[in-house]
Amino acid sequence: MSRAQTLPKASCAHADTLENEFARAVITGLSKEKKTLPCRYFYDARGSELFEDITRLPEYYPTRTETQILRDHAADIVGEIGDGELLVEFGSGSSLKTEILLDRIASSIAYVPIDVSETALADAKCRLAKRYPELDVRPIEADFSRAIALPADLASRRKTGFFPGSTIGNLAPSDAQSLLSFFGRALGEGSRLIIGVDLKKDPRVLIEAYDDAAGVTAAFNLNLLHRINRELGGDFDERGFRHRALYDPAKGRVEMHLVSARNQRVVICGRSFRFRENETIHTENSYKYTLDQFREVARASGWNAKRVWTDANNRFSVHELIWPKTGRSVG
Ligand code: SAH
Ligand code: AVI
Numbered sequence: 337m338s339r340a341q342t343l344p345k346a347s348c349a350h351a352d353t354l355e356n357e358f359a360r361a362v363i364t365g366l367s368k369e370k371k372t373l374p375c376r377y378f379y380d381a382r383g384s385e386l387f388e389d390i391t392r393l394p395e396y397y398p399t400r401t402e403t404q405i406l407r408d409h410a411a412d413i414v415g416e417i418g419d420g421e422l423l424v425e426f427g428s429g430s431s432l433k434t435e436i437l438l439d440r441i442a443s444s445i446a447y448v449p450i451d452v453s454e455t456a457l458a459d460a461k462c463r464l465a466k467r468y469p470e471l472d473v474r475p476i477e478a479d480f481s482r483a484i485a486l487p488a489d490l491a492s493r494r495k496t497g498f499f500p501g502s503t504i505g506n507l508a509p510s511d512a513q514s515l516l517s518f519f520g521r522a523l524g525e526g527s528r529l530i531i532g533v534d535l536k537k538d539p540r541v542l543i544e545a546y547d548d549a550a551g552v553t554a555a556f557n558l559n560l561l562h563r564i565n566r567e568l569g570g571d572f573d574e575r576g577f578r579h580r581a582l583y584d585p586a587k588g589r590v591e592m593h594l595v596s597a598r599n600q601r602v603v604i605c606g607r608s609f610r611f612r613e614n615e616t617i618h619t620e621n622s623y624k625y626t627l628d629q630f631r632e633v634a635r636a637s638g639w640n641a642k643r644v645w646t647d648a649n650n651r652f653s654v655h656e657l658i659w660p661k662t663g664r665s666v667g
Contacts (some may be wrong), residue, residue, distance in 0.1 A: 359568050359605050366609045366617070373560055375506050375592075375620040376479065379429075380563045381455040386556040388430055393552055395544040398502055401652040402532045406436045406500070409645045413530055413656070419443040422493040424523065426450055426480040427503040431460035434498065437530075438468055446472035446490050450480050481515055484522060495523045502534035502652070505589075505623040509633050512623070516637035520659040529639065529657040535650055536624045539583040546581035546590050546622065554579035557592050557619055570604040580616065588629075592620040627653055 358377060365372040379387065391399035406413065414437050417423065421443065425434060428449030438447070447464070451457050457475040464473050474487050497519055504512050519529060546553055557579045561572040577594040584591060596611035603609075625633070630653070631641040639657035646653045 362564055362568060362570075362604060363607060366604070371609075371611075371615070371617040373617055373619050376452055377563060378556060378560055378620070379451075379453040379456065380559070380567075381453075383556060383559050383563070384429065384453045384456040386552060386559060389552045390548075390556060393545075393548045393550065395548040396553075397541070397545060397651055398532075398534050401647050401649075402500060402502075402654065403433060403436065405532075405645050405647055405652060405654050406433055409654070410436050410440045412643070413437065413645075413654070414440045416528070417441050417443065417445060417496055418494075419445075420493055421445045422448060422486070422490050422495045423498060424448045424450065424486070424495055425498040425500075426519065427499065427501060428460060428475075429453065429456050429501070431464060433500045435464075435467065437498065438464075438471065444470060444472075446474060446493070448474050448476060448486060448490070450476045450478055450484060452477065452479055481518065486522075495527045497523050497527065497529040497531075499529060500532040500654075502532050502622070504531060505534050505625070506620060507623070508621065509623060509629075513633050513637045516634060516639060516657075520638050523659060525659060525661045527659045528642075529655075529659070531655050531657065533630045533653045533655060534622070534624050535646070535653055536588060536626055537651060539585065541651075542583050542590050542624065543581055546592060547579065551579075553581070553592075557594060560619060561594065564604055568605050570602060572602050572604075573600070576600050576611075577617075587621075588624050590620075590622040590624070591618060592622075593618050625653075630655065 361374050361377065365374065390396050423445055428434065428451045431449055449457060449460060454477050457477055461473050461475050464471060476484060478484055507515060558574050558577060561574055561577060564570040565572050576597050578597055580593045580595050582591050593616035596613060596615045598613050600611050601608050602611065627644060634641050634655065634657050639659055641655060642658050643656040644653055
């Protein structure tokens with residue numbers, strides 16, 4: 337019998353299928369020698385709000401920089417999107433960057449935002465409906481790494497994928513490669529993917545971006561403990577953990593951790609977890625690439641790298657990838 341099946345349902349207040357998945361992920365992650373929690377669970381309603389606050393922080397350069405790149409090159413980026421096409425966005429969040437593209441698309445298209453955050457999808461759909469009354473918006477609340485059923489009436493359309501925000505950086509390069517292959521197969525032959533990728537830079541800039549002075553990123557990280565308390569009946573004491581961000585130059589990634597301030601025990605779903613003082617829960621990786629490193633991941637996943645746009649300071653990149661028409665095999 338798997339761990340998931342042995343979870344005591346009664347102690348998990350709202351144990352429907354998705355939350356059982358959450359419970360399974362939390363119990364598996366906290367049972368490891370080096371404790372981890374998957375970063376996709378940051379994005380409950382409060383987490384999605386906190387992420388939007390992060391995007392407006394002076395230290396968090398990625399959103400500002402990518403937005404400017406998209407604005408500067410919008411005409412080139414949307415250039416080929418024609419009538420009847422489908423724009424599929426992975427991890428769409430607020431869909432604010434999408435508006436930069438939509439403002440440039442003259443044709444009648446359909447837009448499929450995919451996200452795990454129900455509230456982010458609902459807010460975005462409501463705003464887009466007002467701003468673009470003609471746009472056919474079909475949100476999908478799902479994990480983009482799982483099989484995604486596109487609406488049947490839209491599935492045969494020519495597709496452009498949009499994956500901004502450097503969310504790809506939250507996966508290890510080998511997982512990023514698999515995810516990109518999966519997107520290629522899902523979008524189909526001849527499709528394009530416009531993907532935002534954060535670039536390697538001075539580690540001090542990186543650390544500040546993930547450990548801002550106002551403590552918003554700390555609140556975003558700690559919110560995961562509130563979510564566990566609320567949805568899984570956990571008894572985390574937020575004051576018992578501190579936010580930490582570090583840059584590992586060998587791995588080329590920013591890591592976020594929650595550091596236990598003391599020896600303590602926490603009960604979740606009826607299970608007890610022991611934390612030593614200074615022991616950490618590793619909650620997120622944010623990999624940074626050079627242009628060539630990312631092109632190599634894209635190439636290995638089966639995509640052809642076409643154009644790339646960057647800002648003047650080479651902080652961030654937006655790549656255009658093409659999924660080949662020949663049906664070549666990918667590993
Ligand atoms: N694309 C937006 C939001 C980036 S934040 C931007 O560029 O600003 C990352 C978004 O991806 C969040 O909205 C989060 O809910 C979503 N997300 C993270 N992991 C996901 C997954 N596995 N499946 C679907 N959505 C995911
Ligand atoms: C969504 N993702 C790319 C963000 C990042 O920069 O890794 C999430 C984030 N974590 C801390 N701040 C922002």
